[in-house]
Amino acid sequence: MVQPLDILKETSSQTAGPYVHIGCTPNITGIHGIYDADLGASMKTGPVKGQEITLTGTVYDGMGAALKDAMVEIWQADAAGIYPSAQDPRGSADPNFTGWGRSAGDMQTGAYRFETVKPGRVPFPDGRMQAPHVTFWIVARGINIGLHTRAYFADEPEANAEDPILTRIEHQSRIPTLLAEPDGSGGYRFDIHLQGPNETVFFDI
Amino acid sequence: MSNADKARAGGYIPRDRGWHPAPFHPPYKTSVKRAPQAALLSFPSTLSEETGPVFGHTMLGPLDNDLILNFAAPGEAAIGPRIIVHGRVRDEAGRGVAGALLEVWQANAGGRYRHKKESYLAALDPNFGGCGRVITDADGRYEFRTVMPGPYPWPNGMNDWRPAHIHFSLFGAGFAQRLITQMYFEGDPLIAHCPIIGSISDPAAVGALVAPLDMARTVPMDARAYKFDITLRGRRQTAFENRPEGL
Numbered sequence: 136m137v138q139p140l141d142i143l144k145e146t147s148s149q150t151a152g153p154y155v156h157i158g159c160t161p162n163i164t165g166i167h168g169i170y171d172a173d174l175g176a177s178m179k180t181g182p183v184k185g186q187e188i189t190l191t192g193t194v195y196d197g198m199g200a201a202l203k204d205a206m207v208e209i210w211q212a213d214a215a216g217i218y219p220s221a222q223d224p225r226g227s228a229d230p231n232f233t234g235w236g237r238s239a240g241d242m243q244t245g246a247y248r249f250e251t252v253k254p255g256r257v258p259f260p261d262g263r264m265q266a267p268h269v270t271f272w273i274v275a276r277g278i279n280i281g282l283h284t285r286a287y288f289a290d291e292p293e294a295n296a297e298d299p300i301l302t303r304i305e306h307q308s309r310i311p312t313l314l315a316e317p318d319g320s321g322g323y324r325f326d327i328h329l330q331g332p333n334e335t336v337f338f339d340i
Numbered sequence: 341m342s343n344a345d346k347a348r349a350g351g352y353i354p355r356d357r358g359w360h361p362a363p364f365h366p367p368y369k370t371s372v373k374r375a376p377q378a379a380l381l382s383f384p385s386t387l388s389e390e391t392g393p394v395f396g397h398t399m400l401g402p403l404d405n406d407l408i409l410n411f412a413a414p415g416e417a418a419i420g421p422r423i424i425v426h427g428r429v430r431d432e433a434g435r436g437v438a439g440a441l442l443e444v445w446q447a448n449a450g451g452r453y454r455h456k457k458e459s460y461l462a463a464l465d466p467n468f469g470g471c472g473r474v475i476t477d478a479d480g481r482y483e484f485r486t487v488m489p490g491p492y493p494w495p496n497g498m499n500d501w502r503p504a505h506i507h508f509s510l511f512g513a514g515f516a517q518r519l520i521t522q523m524y525f526e527g528d529p530l531i532a533h534c535p536i537i538g539s540i541s542d543p544a545a546v547g548a549l550v551a552p553l554d555m556a557r558t559v560p561m562d563a564r565a566y567k568f569d570i571t572l573r574g575r576r577q578t579a580f581e582n583r584p585e586g587l
Binding site for chain 2: 276285
């Protein structure tokens with residue numbers, strides 16, 4: 136016998152199910168009057184610093200069908216690379232930027248959309264700088280544990296080439312699955328593929 | 341100790357993915373084409389995962405934690421067995437997680453969700469919306485009031501029924517802790533039949549999702565109580581500075 140470690144086990148994940156929007160974006164489902172607004176619907180509370188962008192895309196299943204019941208959340212630094220979080224020891228972020236967005240997706244097409252800013256660079260634990268990126272978290276019916284990934288920016292080739300995470304990927308041919316592509320009108324497109332030859336690189340983080 | 345050293349020392353403890361449900365679990369049919377097939381990419385947590393959005397108590401309305409009343413017409417209330425759900429959110433070291441936002445959603449007492457894609461023939465309750473939220477106190481404790489959700493059939497196998505459950509979404513201090521799970525009820529015979537719960541292989545992990553009846557918190561002549569503690573991921577801690585030998 137040995138002493139117990141006294142470390143608790145994390146509560147197991149369970150699927151968000153088909154009705155995640157009742158709990159997280161009730162106004163979009165037509166449940167009005169409980170919350171004034173859906174959390175994460177806007178990432179800006181006033182004029183923000185930096186380059187304002189839109190980030191749009193679709194989540195596809197292994198048959199290439201768009202998910203219409205997913206919920207996508209993003210978390211990112213402000214334009215200066217500071218997180219609006221008490222856990223960031225490096226200073227104060229843009230007070231008009233929340234850093235966090237939540238999209239229920241379009242009920243007909245499933246497309247998500249965020250109006251945000253292009254994030255600045257954030258250091259890796261060893262001090263190297265990471266390329267600008269937006270953390271994504273995807274939940275839906277059929278997804279038993281939420282999927283973490285990141286969108287990097289295809290128009291940041293120098294920063295991407297030295298990014299500590301991108302350079303860690305064994306199959307470098309998969310890096311494009313993590314690149315948001317400029318759409319030519321100030322926005323970026325980032326599609327997510329749950330399976331298949333273009334399966335997005337998901338993170339164990 | 342430099343900030344980089346602190347970050348290395350204090351990163352998130354990796355997830356035990358054998359304890360979590362299998363992403364690919366054919367008895368839960370929808371998982372078959374929605375489960376990633378390539379290996380996940382592992383790396384130490386960075387500021388991007390160790391930070392997270394902040395939600396203050398001021399955003400909460402007075403009825404946000406009362407699903408019996410928060411959608412009901414004045415003077416009316418949701419129909420169903422009245423229950424209180426309470427518990428503590430802590431990390432893997434047992435420390436209470438203060439300021440954690442919990443969002444909950446559920447079917448009504450008849451097992452019907454208020455959603456346009458829901459087609460179960462059980463009746464909607466005009467006084468029940470089905471969502472609520474609460475933020476943990478300084479010790480990590482939370483409590484909300486609702487009605488006992490009903491079990492319901494769902495299109496998977498020809499005769500699959502979900503056990504009664506409440507969905508929980510949680511935010512800790514860092515985005516790495518983000519979690520969605522479901523709470524089940526002690527004694528529900530459908531737990532053993534559920535293909536979604538069946539994606540978890542360890543019976544202890546399933547047991548940790550089942551809330552016991554808590555007679556000590558039950559309010560006489562009013563509402564039964566169920567206790568549901570939740571554990572979020574924790575960060576490594578060390579008293580040792582990460583410095584070269586001999587210094």
